Amino acid sequence: MSVERDVMEYDVLVVGAGPAGLSAACRIKQKAAEAGKEISVCLVEKGSEVGAHILSGAVFEPRSLNELFPNWKELGAPLSTPVKRDEVWFFTSPEKGIKTPGPFVPHTMHNEGNYIISLGNLCRWLAQQAESLGVEIYPGFAAQEVLIDEKNVVRGVQVGDMGIGHDGKPKEGVYTPGIELRAKYTLFSEGCRGHLGKRLLKHYKLDEQSDVQHYGIGLKELWTIDPAKHEPGLVIHGAGWPLNSANPGGFFLYHLENNQVYVGLIVDLSYSNPYLSPFDEFQRLKHHPVLRKYLEGGKRVSYGARAICKGGFNSLPKMVFPGGALLGCDLGTLNFSKIKGSHTAMKSGMLAADAAAAALIAGSEGGDELAAYPESFKASWLYDELYRDRNFGAAMHKFGVLFGAAFNYIDQNWFRGKSPITLHDNTPDYSTFKPAAQSQKIEYPKPDGVISFDKLSSVFLSSTNHEEDQPVHLKLTDPTIPISKNLPMYDEPAQRYCPAGVYEVIEAGGAKKFQINAQNCVHCKTCDIKDPAQNITWVAPEGSGGPNYANM
Amino acid sequence: MKALVSVKRVVDYNVRIQVKPDGSGVVTDGVKFSVNPFDEIAMEEAVRLREKGKVTEIVAVTIGGAKCEETLRTALAFGADRAVHVKEEGEVQPLTAAQALAAVFKKEGAQLFLLGKQAIDDDANQTGQMVAALLDLPQATFASKIELDGAKALVTREVDAGLETLEVDLPAVVTTDLRLNEPRYLKLPDIMKAKKKPIEVVSLGDLGVTAAAGLKATKTAAPPKRSKGVMVKTVDELVTALKGKGLI
Numbered sequence: 001m002s003v004e005r006d007v008m009e010y011d012v013l014v015v016g017a018g019p020a021g022l023s024a025a026c027r028i029k030q031k032a033a034e035a036g037k038e039i040s041v042c043l044v045e046k047g048s049e050v051g052a053h054i055l056s057g058a059v060f061e062p063r064s065l066n067e068l069f070p071n072w073k074e075l076g077a078p079l080s081t082p083v084k085r086d087e088v089w090f091f092t093s094p095e096k097g098i099k100t101p102g103p104f105v106p107h108t109m110h111n112e113g114n115y116i117i118s119l120g121n122l123c124r125w126l127a128q129q130a131e132s133l134g135v136e137i138y139p140g141f142a143a144q145e146v147l148i149d150e151k152n153v154v155r156g157v158q159v160g161d162m163g164i165g166h167d168g169k170p171k172e173g174v175y176t177p178g179i180e181l182r183a184k185y186t187l188f189s190e191g192c193r194g195h196l197g198k199r200l201l202k203h204y205k206l207d208e209q210s211d212v213q214h215y216g217i218g219l220k221e222l223w224t225i226d227p228a229k230h231e232p233g234l235v236i237h238g239a240g241w242p243l244n245s246a247n248p249g250g251f252f253l254y255h256l257e258n259n260q261v262y263v264g265l266i267v268d269l270s271y272s273n274p275y276l277s278p279f280d281e282f283q284r285l286k287h288h289p290v291l292r293k294y295l296e297g298g299k300r301v302s303y304g305a306r307a308i309c310k311g312g313f314n315s316l317p318k319m320v321f322p323g324g325a326l327l328g329c330d331l332g333t334l335n336f337s338k339i340k341g342s343h344t345a346m347k348s349g350m351l352a353a354d355a356a357a358a359a360l361i362a363g364s365e366g367g368d369e370l371a372a373y374p375e376s377f378k379a380s381w382l383y384d385e386l387y388r389d390r391n392f393g394a395a396m397h398k399f400g401v402l403f404g405a406a407f408n409y410i411d412q413n414w415f416r417g418k419s420p421i422t423l424h425d426n427t428p429d430y431s432t433f434k435p436a437a438q439s440q441k442i443e444y445p446k447p448d449g450v451i452s453f454d455k456l457s458s459v460f461l462s463s464t465n466h467e468e469d470q471p472v473h474l475k476l477t478d479p480t481i482p483i484s485k486n487l488p489m490y491d492e493p494a495q496r497y498c499p500a501g502v503y504e505v506i507e508a509g510g511a512k513k514f515q516i517n518a519q520n521c522v523h524c525k526t527c528d529i530k531d532p533a534q535n536i537t538w539v540a541p542e543g544s545g546g547p548n549y550a551n552m
Numbered sequence: 553m554k555a556l557v558s559v560k561r562v563v564d565y566n567v568r569i570q571v572k573p574d575g576s577g578v579v580t581d582g583v584k585f586s587v588n589p590f591d592e593i594a595m596e597e598a599v600r601l602r603e604k605g606k607v608t609e610i611v612a613v614t615i616g617g618a619k620c621e622e623t624l625r626t627a628l629a630f631g632a633d634r635a636v637h638v639k640e641e642g643e644v645q646p647l648t649a650a651q652a653l654a655a656v657f658k659k660e661g662a663q664l665f666l667l668g669k670q671a672i673d674d675d676a677n678q679t680g681q682m683v684a685a686l687l688d689l690p691q692a693t694f695a696s697k698i699e700l701d702g703a704k705a706l707v708t709r710e711v712d713a714g715l716e717t718l719e720v721d722l723p724a725v726v727t728t729d730l731r732l733n734e735p736r737y738l739k740l741p742d743i744m745k746a747k748k749k750p751i752e753v754v755s756l757g758d759l760g761v762t763a764a765a766g767l768k769a770t771k772t773a774a775p776p777k778r779s780k781g782v783m784v785k786t787v788d789e790l791v792t793a794l795k796g797k798g799l800i
Contacts, residue, residue: 550582
């Protein structure tokens with residue numbers, strides 16, 4: 001199908017309005033203003049508005065924000081709950097847990113000076129700053145393809161078409177072809193496992209020299225709780241039950257303002273039991289007395305899930321290619337030992353922005369590799385921080401939670417991450433499943449509708465919506481694999497790892513059928529990561545589709 | 553012919569509404585807002601009428617705080633030529649809104665006032681009717697088809713018995729129903745152009761309207777939770793159960 005597409009040209013195009021992309025956009029405009037030059041910056045975002053697809057804990061370290069907007073307090077940035085107290089727990093059973101005494105907590109888990117925030121709201125605020133600096137932001141438009149020219153240079157992106165029916169044909173009267181956004185430099189900041197970032201990694205072989213990327217899936221709920229139990233600034237982290245060494249992960253509960261708490265679980269996507277359901281682990285986790293005591297008498301307000309990149313330093317791919325760069329979690333800058341990725345994402349965006357702005361101010365026509373970005377990265381605190389943390393995740397995978405934690409305590413508190421050892425972990429997360437026949441089935445308790453809930457009522461609270469009549473945006477390379485291979489071998493784990501009930505194995509006319517409920521998708525990307533056959537490819541649905549997270 | 557279209561900023565239809573714990577209203581902090589879908593239909597219809605050559609100028613109007621500029625920008629991206637922002641940060645009650653819209657309509661000397669039959673936030677379904685009354689103009693509500701014919705409008709409405717077609721003299725007020733049209737997707741270049749289109753800002757005072765508080769919301773509550781159903785095995789059991797609840 002050949003269609004005429006409108007073209008819009010900018011100096012810099014940013015894909016994705018998260019902390020990395022917004023920081024990059026702001027920084028370029030700041031640099032341009034300092035130099036007295038005009039640099040045009042366009043930012044596209046697939047969510048219906050900035051923040052709609054943002055989901056993060058979040059305990060926020062303000063280091064990058066201090067650098068980007070030293071006067072953020074005056075500008076009204078939504079950082080209103082400073083962390084007052086940290087608790088770190090190890091749950092030994094559904095009823096019992098051990099609180100780690102302060103001195104034994106890895107120093108990366110201390111949160112003095114940090115804030116409990118809604119990252120979505122911080123992004124909404126950053127978008128206001130960006131717009132007032134002159135950035136053009138277009139939410140509701142999904143970048144669908146990377147434009148790569150005959151010289152192998154990235155020239156921008158094509159925005160997804162609107163008004164295509166489920167049969168793949170344009171709908172009469174409403175079909176609107178997506179335009180081409182072209183730029184001298186295109187910065188990709190789609191977040192973890194961005195669908196264009198994934199293609200760029202492959203096309204330019206950016207990850208050839210690095211360890212494989214590792215992932216986790218984070219599930220999170222926002223609750224309004226009994227004011228008597230609310231302690232603004234309290235941060236609780238922990239590990240142990242209901243997960244274990246072969247299926248690791250960690251949980252959090254943060255007390256923010258207005259009698260609200262965030263509660264969540266991050267399940268390491270290297271888990272091996274195909275019967276495991278991250279969603280159901282999260283639901284039963286909340287019944288542990290340490291967490292339940294806060295939630296009892298409260299009301300769940302929102303729910304969401306998102307994959308995170310946790311490979312860290314060793315998994316960082318090459319950051320640049322002709323005409324563009326990867327930022328934030330498209331690159332994988334999350335610091336897993338701190339379980340924080342926002343300040344690192346922002347910093348990566350600012351470093352890329354510095355490089356792009358300097359090149360444009362010097363008169364560059366773009367299309368080249370922004371070598372100054374990886375160079376300044378190496379000289380930055382971000383590099384130092386990620387280098388120190390490089391062993392944290394790998395140690396957990398290699399030695400299990402307990403000995404891994406011991407290694408990390410020594411590595412972080414004695415050597416401050418500068419020990420001579422580097423641990424590598426090159427087993428991709430999709431290859432860690434044990435066959436179902438060798439795994440133990442997990443009987444999850446029924447949700448009680450008070451503390452724990454079922455998947456569908458949860459997805460309802462994510463305010464997820466997709467235009468119904470559009471092609472399925474979860475593409476199967478081989479549609480037979482789910483039933484012919486994944487089902488007998490792993491009891492088709494997609495039914496369980498998807499936190500939104502997108503994948504179902506149903507009986508139809510005596511035969512098993514794999515059903516994809518694409519309209520439920522919360523854009524977490526877990527299927528793209530964890531499918532053992534690497535048979536599911538997540539592509540962007542029609543712009544505006546997906547969750548509409550508020551205060552997440 | 554000039555058409556005036558009013559657009560209201562409302563909580564987006566995808567948002568799961570949460571009632572504030574103190575019952576003083578619904579949660580709007582951090583929540584997505586967008587144009588009232590019925591007003592989008594009105595906007596789309598105005599653009600289609602212009603494409604047919606029946607309307608020559610489209611003016612969009614809204615009432616509310618600074619954030620309502622977004623709402624007007626969306627209307628401008630749809631194709632409104634310019635916009636009027638009646639700026640009022642405080643609460644605007646239904647009658648005040650109707651008075652302000654009537655004043656703008658008069659000031660603009662428009663021939664057709666198109667607006668959604670209701671807004672999805674308060675579902676009051678009264679603005680169009682009140683504007684028509686205030687201006688003593690004919691009204692045709694719940695339009696599922698609109699044809700302009702010289703100084704008249706033929707408006708088809710879906711009623712219980714089928715379709716009813718009204719003929720009204722212009723100028724008139726027409727409120728739009730769901731099946732009138734399917735609004736188009738906004739194009740990125742149109743959104744960009746909309747940023748440069750003019751918005752005139754006026755106050756209620758400029759329009760000679762005083763904000764009056766005739767209504768007071770006493771309480772907002774979530775609908776009661778549906779209690780669990782029971783399975784009955786036989787018709788007799790069902791009848792007994794219904795009788796027991798006094799339903800038959």
